[in-house]
Structures are given as C-alpha cells and as structure tokens.
Amino acid sequence: MKKISILGSTGSIGTQTLDVVAMHQDSFEVDGLAAGSNTALLLEQVRRFKPKRVSVASKELADDIRTQLPAGVELYSGDDGLVQIAAGGDAEYVVTAVMGSVGLRSTLAAIEAGRDIGLANKETLVTAGHLVTEQVRRKGVKLLPIDSEHSAIFQCLNGESKEDIASITLTASGGSFRDLSREQLRDVTLEDALRHPNWAMGTKITIDSATMVNKGLEVIEAHWLFDLTYEQIEVLLHPESIIHSFVEFRDSSIIAQLGNPDMRVPIQYALTYPGRWHSPAQRLSLAQAGRLTFREMDFARYPALKLAIECGKTGGTATTAFNAANEVAVARFLRREISFLRIEEILEEVLGRHSVQSDPSLEQIEECDRTVRALAQSL
Secondary structure (H helix, E strand, C coil): CEEEEEECCCCHHHHHHHHHHHHCCCCEEEEEEECCCCHHHHHHHHHHHCCCEEEECCHHHHHHHHHHCCCCCEEEEHHHHHHHHHHCCCCCEEEECCCCCCHHHHHHHHHHCCCEEEECCCHHHHHHHHHHHHHHHHHCCCEEECCHHHHHHHHHCCCCCHHHEEEEEEEECCCCCCCCCCCHHHHCCHHHHCCCCCCCCCHHHHHHHHHCHHHHHHHHHHHHHHCCCHHHEEEEECCCCCEEEEEEECCCCEEEEECCCCCHHHHHHHHHCCCCCCCCCCCCCHHHHCCCCCEECCCCCCHHHHHHHHHHHHCCCHHHHHHHHHHHHHHHHHCCCCCHHHHHHHHHHHHHHCCCCCCCCHHHHHHHHHHHHHHHHHC
16 A cells, blocks of 8 residues: 655646546555645545645635544645645655645655655756755655656656667647747637647646747756756657657667556556556557657747757756746736737746856755746736
8 A cells, every 4th residue: 555645636637646546546545635725626635535634725724624624634734734745744655746836845855755756746857956856866766757748758768778868759739829820829818728639737737838838848857857968858749649758769769658648647657656557548549540740849939948948958047047937927827917928028038137046056946936936027
C-alpha cells in the first residue's frame, strides 16, 4: 500500500490522480490533500478518500470548512499548509499538481523529507531547476515526470545510455489557435482561447498552450529532468497529440511513445513506476487514426516559445522572470483586462527590463518572482 499526498487535489491533474487512485484502491492510501479555494470539491474528496491531513488556500477558508471535516483530520492553510501536506505525515510519495511557482517551496520540502515526487508542476524546475535537481541527487529520491511529453521521453529512455542520445523532440498540439495567423489573433476572445482541441486541462495551462508558453516551459523542464543541452531539445507541431514525444539516438534510431490523449496514463505510470497496470484509457488504433501529421515549429508565429528557450539558455533568474511575468499576464487575460496578444508583449517588456542574476538562491528566486509580478501587473 503506497501512501500518497496530492498538492492541488481539486485541479485537473489532482482530480485525475484521484481517478487513478480510485481505480486501484487496494494499492494506494491518501495521506494528505492540499487544495486552493474549491472547498466544496475538497470536502467531497475528503469524504471519499479519507485523508488524515488537508490544506486550503487561506485561514478564512480553513475556518469555513473546519466543522465539516471528519473528526481527527488535521487542517492547515496557506503556503505553510502546502509544506505541511508535502513534508509532514506518513506519505512516501507526493504528487505536486499545484499551478505556478507556488509549488516550489512545498516540492523542496517534500524532497528534503525524503519523499518521491510525481512532478506535474513544471514551474518548479523552470524557476529553480538547479536547486531542485541538486536536492534530488543529495536526498536520493525519485523525480518522476507526469506531463505527457516528459513522461514519454522518460519511457523512451528506459534502459538507454545518456551518451547515446542525439536529441529529444517534444510534440505540441498547437493549442486553440494553431490554424490562425498572427493577424487573426488580434480579435480572439477568452472563450476562443479556452477551447483546446485535444486535451481537457485547467484554464491557465490551456492559455499557455495557445501562446505556446507551455511548450517553452516544458523545454526548460526537459533540460533539467534529462540533463540535456538546449541544442538537444527540439519542438515539433503534431496536431493529433498521439505521439507524445520521441527520442533520436546517435545511430539514427527513433523511439516514440504513442497513445490517445488521456492524462491518467502518464499519471498512473508515475505512480506505479516501474510497473505498468491496467488503465481505463481508450486503446489507440492507428488504423482508425488514419494518419499522423507534423509541422516544423514556426518561431515567428509563436514568439513566446522562442523567448522561453532564450531565457533557458541565459539561465539564472531569466526563467523565473519569464514564468512570473507569464502567470500575471495570463491571469490578467483571464480577467479580461488585456488582449490575447498583450500576453506576449508583457513578457517581452518585462524581460527587457530584467537584470539576470546567475545561480540564484531560493531567496533571490522568490524576490525576483515578487518584483517581476509587480512589474507585469503595472504594465
């Protein structure tokens, strides 16, 4: 029986993780759940999965649900609550599925406590990859990717030598606007942006998919996860989202991981690695799919992707600034304060003003994050 805690239990990845747990009830025990403000769903999850510890976004929300929790359930709140769920209790495995840089401290705390990590919070490696990977090495814990692209690469590399890798390619669906020109993007709406053609995801990541920021963050994450140079990481448009990513080796062989778009598959693999268990995901029929199509990445069409990769190559706080500016810009777009194309403009303006610090400490990363957020909000 594997004891797990989930950070971000009411989000898209969190709820699908609990779907996997429900399918294999005899194999998993939920020790802790951390949610944001969706207390109604959290209370449902508590009744069903009976965790010993829960956390919500604020003390006010905690006070609201305190009397509705079963006797004996420990209740926490805020950033400290995330850390308590991540590093306290009896969990041996922590799924980090919170959205944004808020997941950094709790992930580091879980690693320090010796827990294996199922990583769905890409911002953790984007903002502090050098700190996280060093701590993983020092503590000897597993860092298992949950993103479909990184899970695919992880699976393709099983049993292979790093020295034999020529390159890896992350595939991208292209998001909601993959068939629109730059000119056509001027008048798109929030509702248009949230209609992802392939995946059911949260609002923020759906917008990131439309700008291709999400793929930029994934490139940076892949750099840290697989210890590869940016020159070894490529991106290819693949509208069907069936090949989730692939690896080319120096003998010219290519190994790819395929499947229908269903996040429960990479989630389950991260939870059961190295085992492969039965999954309810729909089986892929290549005959029914008919054909798979690909397009070279157009960096002029997706300037935010190019900017993300440039920040990754620069290193230091450049990636922190990129991520923080994007989180604020996307939040402003979701509140209908700015247009879709203004997201990219804010990224460029913020990074044009940012002074990069090399090899930053956790405190410097957090200070950069705060400063950049204030700037991005003021523009």
